[in-house]
Amino acid sequence: MKSTRRRGSTKPKARASTKGLKAWAGRFGEETNRLVEAFTASVQFDQRLYSWDIQGSLAHCRTLQRAGILTATEAKTLIRGLEQVQAELDRKRFRFHPGDEDIHMAIERRLTELVGPVGGKLHTGRSRNDQVATDLRLYLRDMLATLRSRLEALQRAFVSQARANLGIVMPGYTHLQRAQPVLVSHHWLAYVEMLERDKGRLADALVRLNVMPLGSGALAGTNYPVDRQYTAQLLSFPAVSQNSLDAVSDRDFVVEVLAALAVLMMHLSRLSEELILWASQEFRFVDLPDRFCTGSSMMPQKKNPDVPELVRGKTGRVYGHLMGMLTTLKGLPLSYNRDMQEDKEALFDALDTAQASVEVLAELVQGLRVNRPVVEQAAEVGGMLATELADYLVLKGLPFRETHAIVGQIVRYCIEKRRELADLSLGELKRFAKQFEADVMERLTVQGAIERKSQTGGTGRQAVAARLVAWEKRLA
Structure with a gap:
């Protein structure tokens, strides 16, 4: 029998049920x-945002009440319902459903x-675009506070080592060649300064x-009379965004955090490289705690510096996240894009990696x-006092370039x-130079070379001790 349905009919097919449909499925x-x-779901990784998402929802709810909505x-x-959801998630009793796209x-x-149905009113005047952006900022505020606290713990470890080793001399290096003697404490405090800049970033x-x-909202703002300043006050934000298009599509703050983490990991990688070298039998400058090393499955004598090696390796991973984020954002038109x-x-991952490292x-x-004994003996050999001789001749009236050539011949x-x-x-x-007099022999001691660097920032014991005290007070 020939169909009586007219060609081109656009009558929609009725759905048997709306149960389980997406919040946006009506169209x-x-x-x-x-x-x-499966491809678009993010709940498997963004569920860590649940506490901050609920925090934002509570503030939004109170704002909607204030607006009379x-x-x-x-x-x-x-x-009350949001608090119950929070409790279920905290206690790991929350049951995720296959249809849950994301934590929101x-x-x-x-x-x-x-x-019941009143739950559907919570999203009034809100989009996942501004919701996610808010969650991320709330999350980062707390995570950066935790990271800064851990950085201070690392700084205190260096300060403790600097105090314990004050007075010990070691070779300072340029180009990985022995250059001039420095205090071990001065070397440790160099990392404290680096980490302070990381905290600043x-x-x-x-x-x-x-x-x-x-x-x-999604990109244009909202049609409801919400008091954004009130919401910001509830969430302890000192400011609100001034352009809705920018607000929902801004991920500068993610890039900036990733950049700061990349610089931090670079510093940790430099430290790791030194620890790896210094713990080797060729250097033997330091002994790493056994509990932070591993052995070989084949060679019984091995004590491997796996922790610093892994930190050095994970640094590239954080660099990759920064470059990946920049590449993701570089071609996106305003405003939000998936x-x-x-x-x-x-x-x-970058935060987890930096925190753990x-x-x-x-x-x-x-x-x-x-x-x-090893580091002090290393500071006594290899022409480490050559610059002391050159500077001695300068003080006798010779130009530095001339003294440099003279001491090069002596070396x-x-x-x-x-x-x-x-x-x-x-x-x-x-x-080699008639200007050398008896007092030159005072220049040919490592301790003398150290003590002459007494200016601010130098490796002289007095300068280092003063900086050490300042850091101890600052980190107490």
Whole structure:
């Protein structure tokens, strides 16, 4: 029998049920493909944001009540429901459903199950675009505070080592060649200064991320009379975003945090490289705690510096997240695009990596031991006092370039004779420059070389001790 349905008819097919449909499914005529469901879902990684998402939702709920969009009873019901959802998630009793796209929709779905249709009112005047941006900023505020605390613990470990080893001299290096003697404490405090700048970068990033985007809607703002300043006050944001398009599409703050983490990891990698070298049998400058090393499955004598090696390796991973985020953002038109979902895994992993690296290195540094006889003997050889001789001649009136050439000839003489500068007699020195006098022998001691660097920032014991006291007070 010939069909009586007219060609071109657009009458929609009725759905058997709306149960289980996406919150946005009303416009669509068929269910989402299962491959798309899996490909686009983010709940497996963004569920760590649940506490901050609920925090934002509580503030939004109170703001809707203040605007007269929710009654006091409705707001009370929603707040009670959100607190129950929080408790379930905290206790790991929350049951995720296959249809939960992300943590935001999972929470809303469970909230509606608990409180009924009023749960659907919570999203009034809000989009996942401004919701996610708010969650991320709240999350980062807390995570950066934790990281800064761990950085201070690492700084304290270095300060403790500097105090324990004050007075021990070691070779300072340039180009990985022995250059001039320095105090071991001076070397450790160099890392304290680096970490302080890392803390400063995180604090700078916090200034720009601590701006509330909630109330920007999907991209254009909201049609409801919400008091954004009130919401910001509830969430302890000192400022609110001034452009809704920018607010929902801004991930500068993610890039900035990743950049700060990359610099931090670079510093930790430099430290790791030194620890790896110094713990080797070729250097033997330090002994790493056994509990932070591993052995070989084949060679019984091995003590491998796996922790610093892994920190050095993980540094490239954090660099990759920074470059990946920059690449993701570089071609996006305003405003929100789903590409931005890629920000979270990169950010979470970079933060986890940096947090773990800082934490484990703080314990390792606290427990390492400096091999004093080895480092002090290394500071006595290799022409380490050559610059002292050159500076001595400058003080006798010769131009530095001339003294540099003279001392270079003396160093060559020592190499040929297989002797150290400190072994030379005054008579031998006078062969190269008549300006050498008896007081030159005071220049040919490591301790004398150290003490002459007494200016601010130098390796002189007095300068280092003063800086050490300042750091001890600052980190107390």
